[in-house]
Amino acid sequence: QQQVKQSPQSLIVQKGGISIINCAYENTAFDYFPWYQQFPGKGPALLIAIRPDVSEKKEGRFTISFNKSAKQFSLHIMDSQPGDSATYFCAASDTGNQFYFGTGTSLTVIP
């Protein structure tokens, strides 16, 4: 059972462009939605997270948009930089402990 669906699988963006990664979930009990960033050879690192009581959360160039009725959430990276090139995972949790991860998006930002 795929708890969290993530798209696209890979994304190529020009420097300065906007990167958008989308996730959808089925379990309405999920109430915590973190995004993780992973560089090659490293473990995932928390980028930004949102609870369903807000529709948007922004931290610097990174924004999560959350649509509770559609059971979808997305990560927007504004002014994308080559250093943002990494794999991004969305996740969801209903306990705050066990995370259900998406399949990951490989982002490449072209200089």
Add this chain to the structure above:
Amino acid sequence: EPEVTQTPSHQVTQMGQEVILRCVPISNHLYFYWYRQILGQKVEFLVSFYNNEISEKSEIFDDQFSVERPDGSNFTLKIRSTKLEDSAMYFCASSIAASYNEQFFGPGTRLTVL
């Protein structure tokens, strides 16, 4: 900056052998986790551990798996009799508190079962 460390970085074993993957969580963290990522697939939760007990586990975490905190710093995952399908990257994570707190991940151990 404190970080989670894992050893070894790569473990190769024969099918049926026991393996122990080791993790040193961040020192003041109290909650510990194991995840695995089969090549090209999503990261999957295995188990969470607090106060020397398993607090949650997934259906993947069957009787072949066990976790232990043998001393004040290490957190281990044991696979008793490895199967080919256990080949994956295994990540350890830790958090200072439960529920909705940031989990800090280690760099992972790549397990290859031949």
